[in-house]
Amino acid sequence: MKNLFSMADLTDIEIKALIKRAIELKNGTSPLKREDLYISNLFFENSTRTKKSFEVAERKLGMNLINFEADTSSVKKGETLYDTCKTLEMIGIDILVIRHSQNEYYKELENLGIPVINGGDGSGEHPSQCLLDLMTIYEEFGKFENLDVVIAGDIKNSRVARSNQKALTRLGAKVKFIAPEMWQDKSLGEFVKFDDVIENVDVCMLLRVQHERHEDDNKRSFSKEDYHREYGLTVERYWKLKSDAIIMHPAPVNRDVEIADELVEAEKSKIFEQMRNGMFMRQAILEYIIEKNKL
Ligand code: CP
Numbered sequence: 001m002k003n004l005f006s007m008a009d010l011t012d013i014e015i016k017a018l019i020k021r022a023i024e025l026k027n028g029t030s031p032l033k034r035e036d037l038y039i040s041n042l043f044f045e046n047s048t049r050t051k052k053s054f055e056v057a058e059r060k061l062g063m064n065l066i067n068f069e070a071d072t073s074s075v076k077k078g079e080t081l082y083d084t085c086k087t088l089e090m091i092g093i094d095i096l097v098i099r100h101s102q103n104e105y106y107k108e109l110e111n112l113g114i115p116v117i118n119g120g121d122g123s124g125e126h127p128s129q130c131l132l133d134l135m136t137i138y139e140e141f142g143k144f145e146n147l148d149v150v151i152a153g154d155i156k157n158s159r160v161a162r163s164n165q166k167a168l169t170r171l172g173a174k175v176k177f178i179a180p181e182m183w184q185d186k187s188l189g190e191f192v193k194f195d196d197v198i199e200n201v202d203v204c205m206l207l208r209v210q211h212e213r214h215e216d217d218n219k220r221s222f223s224k225e226d227y228h229r230e231y232g233l234t235v236e237r238y239w240k241l242k243s244d245a246i247i248m249h250p251a252p253v254n255r256d257v258e259i260a261d262e263l264v265e266a267e268k269s270k271i272f273e274q275m276r277n278g279m280f281m282r283q284a285i286l287e288y289i290i291e292k293n294k295l
Helices: 010-026 050-059 081-091 105-109 126-141 159-169 226-231 271-292
Strands: 038-043 094-098 117-123 148-152 173-177 203-206 245-246
Touching: 010 126, 010 159, 038 081, 050 094, 050 126, 050 173, 050 271, 081 094, 081 105, 081 117, 081 126, 094 105, 094 271, 105 117, 117 126, 126 159, 126 245, 126 271, 148 159, 159 245, 245 271
Parallel strands: 038 094, 094 117, 148 173, 148 203, 203 245
Antiparallel strands: none
């Protein structure tokens, strides 16, 4: 079974083929039509972008989207994730898209007879977000080799940081991080100060402060204003960026925390373009999963 659990499931060639296909779809090529296939999106954590762009992508492929709401499902009666997914397989669902708060939840689904696309696992990985981020960077620079990328934010709790670090490094970009000490994960790479790198970065990626993953937010030693000043993209820092640098954020954005309110739609910002690209990338991912599994 070919799943998309993490970026490690894709070769560099497959990543580049997905980017090429997503750009073709964005430029107007018609997607594959598979009106015979059934798909269900199981979101056990909140989502707007990932869930809705998968829904639009699935409908554009003509697929039958079978609604699943965790709160009204038998999960509430204690049914396990595996039993829920196996049930959906037996009922006739062909593909599952799953977001879950448990890191690597997908390990218990390896023996399912239908493919799973990971829509985000805890602080583990978020491969479809990573692929749309790569598409956005590629559209801008036409390459990844030797690009200077800085990822600032709640790195320790971020699945986006993990997926992007792995993929961008593999593709030849140089990735550094910015975070308060308590949200650093040194296994990912070098942590730097914003003001030491701002003038040299090609891609400035801000990540959301993930309050829902903090055990006790009250123990933070800094206010939102302090965080913005030290670790956020302020207006002063924006004007130090190179002329062709871009700003990214997977969103949702905490305005005036990770990024100054007025910069969210600034000229260098690709934040809403990332969301547009997300739908095309998710069409490309669905086509890939359909083809690889000969569905
Ligand atoms: N970027 C992202 O995953 O957004 P959602 O949580 O809204 O899906």
